[in-house]
Amino acid sequence: MQKYKRLFEPVKIGSLELKNRFAMAPMGPLGLADAEGGFNQRGIDYYTARARGGTGLIITGVTFVDNEVEEHGMPNCPCSTHNPVHFIRTSREMTERIHAYNSKIFLQLSGGFGRVTIPTNLGEYPPVAPSPIQHRWLDKTCRELTKEEIRSIVKKFGEGAFHAKRAGFDGVQIHAVHEGYLLDQFAISFFNQRTDEYGGSLENRLRFAREVVEEIKERCGKDFPVALRYSPKSFIKDWREGALPGEVFEEKGRDIPEGIEAAKLLVAYGYDALDIDVGSYDAWWWSHPPMYQEKGLYIPYAKIIKEVVDVPILCAGRMDNPDLALSAVEEGACDIVSMGRPLLADPDYVNKLRSGNIASIRPCLSCQEGCMGRIQEYSAINCAVNPATSREREAALIPALKSKKVLIVGGGVAGCEAARVLALRGHKPVIYEKSGRLGGNLLAAGVPDFKEDDLALVAWYEHTLKELDVEIKFNTEVTPALVKENGADTVIIATGSKPKLFNLGDNSKVFTAAEVLLGNADAGSEVVVVGGGLVGCELALWLARKNKKVTIVEILDRLLALNGPLCHANSEMLERLIPYNGIEVLTSSKVIKTTEKGVLVDVNGKEREIKADSIVLAVGYNSVNDLYEALKYELADIHLIGDARNVANIMYAVWDAYEVAANL
Structure with missing residues (x-):
């Protein structure tokens, strides 16, 4: 699309040329590893799908180089140092497939989580940190790393990057002097109370990060790109206390002046690109912005760093609005637009934008129900609005052997998703909606300005169902008699839920x-x-x-x-x-x-x-399932989905519908 042509210009990180200015921000790869620390088939398909969708640079989610100093309960994530031969073999399949689409891929390498290790991933292993400081989630004091352990992790970074290069990765991203992870804990004086060469001055606190890039360049060559995830501001008010947008507070973490100085030093040490965000685990809503944060919230911080360093700047943070992304590049805030959750919602985002098919881009809700919420609780990455995310092969839609006439009662999100999937498979769905509009409970939920993407999802369903020529009968109350007279092969009841009420007198x-x-x-x-x-x-x-x-x-x-x-x-x-x-x-x-x-x-x-x-x-809400109850003994093929089955959230309504409709 000519308007966005600037976003599709080639751009370089070091000597590596990317075909456009879009990167997939690190998302995953929990659940995407096999028992020996290689990428499993789900992981290979997941990242390849985003390359096939047009993204110029894929950055994998976190992989750990060390599993001895800080044990991560293998195989939660792939690991390039655990079984290198196996890692290289499985990764080669992925990188070669990604390169077929002229996309590039970086392996994100982590030195560890330190005090912010998520308890479900920690197991029985004691948390570590630069100093004996409080753990983010648990009432525990972390164990201080020894200098020998630090040097061991540095060596592991070199090994991990070397294996990544052999596996066909085009570069690595270091995780991270950002968000309060282990390397960041060393870099921030609030967390780092050491008195040896890894504590004290800014240069000393950045020594760990410096030794990492120097080790990788020594092992892989100076032309092998090494990017760094970097936060110039932490938004920490105190232990486990973060600041809100617009709040006046005293920064206990890294503030902008030191953030600028640190960025200059990191580039001088050899980092080839900085991937900018802000925040910390103590202010997690900056690092993983929910819908209550503004879109493009990192752009001002990216611009500050862009003006003081001479390496490419990547910028993520609710960047799914293409006009916002274009302005960030044109105004010199960043060189590369990085998107994580939007590419989970729609892996074809970039190709759709390039071809001008913007209305067909499935929106991300910033709900974090399927991605960060499930990572946090179940160590698995998925997406609320895209049930195929991280299970692209298993959830692939197969054309129906026989086209069925399917009556869908209810035009909320569950009914719309069922109709979409059925139409794609060759069935003939008809939606009956008692009101004059699709969307169900989303129409009310999307009214607040911070919930605008709920209404965007409704608009996407309206557009998509029109493109698929799905018949919709509005202002129609469905009765058992209507269903029986219809003669449909299958009936899907997606009648949703209604608010609970109680009597308060007047x-x-x-x-x-x-x-x-x-x-x-x-x-x-x-x-x-x-x-x-x-x-x-x-x-x-x-x-x-x-x-x-x-x-x-x-x-x-x-x-x-x-x-x-x-x-x-x-x-x-x-x-x-x-x-x-x-x-x-x-x-x-x-x-x-x-x-x-x-x-x-x-x-x-x-x-x-x-x-x-x-x-x-x-x-709360009560399920509306009267029609199902009236028909469940009358019809051979009838299904109850979404809130009508069990009141939950958008994710389970979409997932219910996808599961049923994909298998009719």
Whole structure:
């Protein structure tokens, strides 16, 4: 597409030329390794799919060079030093396939997590760090690394890069003087309290990172590209405490002046490119930005570093808007646009943009349900809106042996996904939707400005189903008689869910979250939100930013207690945004009844009247499955999917639909 032609110009990292300015940011490779630390078939297919989709540079997710100083419970991730011959053999298959698409690939090499090791990945092994400091997640003190262990890890970096080069990788990215990982812990004085040559001055604190690049260049040659993931600012207020956007605070981690100086030194040491972000595990919502962060949030920081170093700058961080990406390049903030989650949602993003087919790009929601949330909980990477992510071969759609007429009841996300998959396979789906629009509960959920991508997903389904010529019957209430008369071969019930309600006496000012979000009810200026789950908290945040006085009443002892597994970046940022935006929170509390002034609340056993213009219920949803119950003994081939089966989230609605529709 001519408008975005600049993004498709070749660009170099050292002597290596990339065919365009797009990189896949490191995502994975948990679940993508085999028992001997090679890439399994899923991993090979996963990364190759993004190369086939047009991405110029693939950067694998983290692989560890060391499994002795900091044991990582092999084989969570591939490892180039565990069984080098096997690693080279499996990686060669992947790199050769990626090169067939004229794409390049870097192996991301890590020295370890140190104090930020995710507990599910830690096992029984003690966490390590530059100094005896507090672990990020566990109430443990980390063990200080010895100089011999540091030198051992440096040697392992050289070995790992050498094996990567033999395996056909075009370069490596070092993980990382960013996000508070082990190398970053050495670089930041808040974490590094050493008095030897690896502590004290900035040069000493960067010595570990310097020795790594020097070792790799010694083993692999000066022309072998070595990039570095780098954060010029940490956003650390204190141990386990991060700062919010716009918050005034004293930086305890690395701040911009030192970030600039460190960048200059790192480039002088031999790093060929810097991949810029900001944040730390103590402020994880910067490193893994949820929907509450602005798009392109790293661009200002990339520009600061771009102006002081003479190597290519990569910039990620919600860069899926092509106009934003183009402006970042044209304004000199970065040389390469890096995307992680958007390429999980749509591996063909780059080719679709190049050919002008923007409307067909499946949007990333920044929900982190399928990617970081599942990495955090299950050591597996997937995607909420793309069920084929990291299982491209197993989930490949196979043309139907016989085309079936399929009646789908409900045009929410589950019904739309089922129709899409069925149409792609050659079936003839028809959607019956009782309202005048597709989208179901997403239409209300997408109203807050920070949830714009929910509505983008609805628009994508509308476009895609039109392209596939799927018939949709709007404003049609489906009855058992209609289904029986239809004569469909298969019936899919995707009738979704409806908000839970309860009687508070005078219900004239009691509304559901959906009614308020869609503008069907006026919440007034003082609002009590009943329910502190995800819906309630996001509603409260949206109302507070509209200058409403908001109180959340939650019956449990904390917010977001029943939602999960939410990625910590999402849940922790939202939890902090609530008080930051002046929202009062009453936990272990329940509403009793409405009053003339507002509502009576039981707060830890004591009654309190709260002035309110409205009481908005956000206490969950009930499945709508009456039609299924009426038909389940009448029809041979009937399926219940999405919220109608079990109230969950967008991810499980999409995954349910994909599983059923892919196998009809």
